[in-house]
Amino acid sequence: DIQMTQSPSTLSASVGDRLTITCRASENIITYLAWYQVRPGKAPKALIHKASTLESGVPSRFSGSGSGTEFTLTISSLQPDDFASYYCQQYNSYPLTFGGGTKVEI
Amino acid sequence: EVQVVESGGGLVQPGGSLRLSCTASGFTFSDRLVDWVRQAPGKGLEWVGRSRNKISSYTTEYAASVKGRFTLSRDDSKNSVYLQMNSLKTDDTAVYYCTRTGGAGYSDVWGQGTTVTVSS
Numbered sequence: 001d002i003q004m005t006q007s008p009s010t011l012s013a014s015v016g017d018r019l020t021i022t023c024r025a026s027e028n029i030i031t032y033l034a035w036y037q038v039r040p041g042k043a044p045k046a047l048i049h050k051a052s053t054l055e056s057g058v059p060s061r062f063s064g065s066g067s068g069t070e071f072t073l074t075i076s077s078l079q080p081d082d083f084a085s086y087y088c089q090q091y092n093s094y095p096l097t098f099g100g101g102t103k104v105e106i
Numbered sequence: 107e108v109q110v111v112e113s114g115g116g117l118v119q120p121g122g123s124l125r126l127s128c129t130a131s132g133f134t135f136s137d138r139l140v141d142w143v144r145q146a147p148g149k150g151l152e153w154v155g156r157s158r159n160k161i162s163s164y165t166t167e168y169a170a171s172v173k174g175r176f177t178l179s180r181d182d183s184k185n186s187v188y189l190q191m192n193s194l195k196t197d198d199t200a201v202y203y204c205t206r207t208g209g210a211g212y213s214d215v216w217g218q219g220t221t222v223t224v225s226s
Contacts, residue, residue, distance in 0.1 A: 034213070043216040049212045089212065089213075095168075096153040098150055
């Protein structure tokens, strides 16, 4: 199975901060990587797929980059709605696997 | 509106069974693959399995943790996918999400989830 390692696991930040979350794959997944936002009591939301393609309706302050085994999610200017948990997922091969998550706290 | 809605969660004893349903609307369901993802209390997301479409002969994939105990099926006439869960363990306690797959196979639309609690 492909292991996805996310860092950091927790991140303390303030409104307006620039954040970067890293995801490392144990094998080459080309660009078959997605990022999701999970907020308590809400349906998870896809933010980015194919490593860098923004989902329709997702604010442009979110961006993704990387290929192979190293990927990043960047939030250019943190907004109140962005305090949530973020997960990467590889969909290059079965079983699909998620990173352990990054909780962004105030 | 494009959406998927889960139902069927509840409290079940260890060793018991439960069937979850996922009903879709707002898109051509028969064209799409459907995944189930779960989140145990205080834990991260875990992929459970995939139901492929008619073009892919309705084949399925499962995580090792549920293979042999969980079975996916679908009824395109009802825009629905079903997750039959047998021999349930306390470790299966989680919120179960149904997702539509987009592009090359990521989850682009998520439901609100249904809660499964396995406890005596």
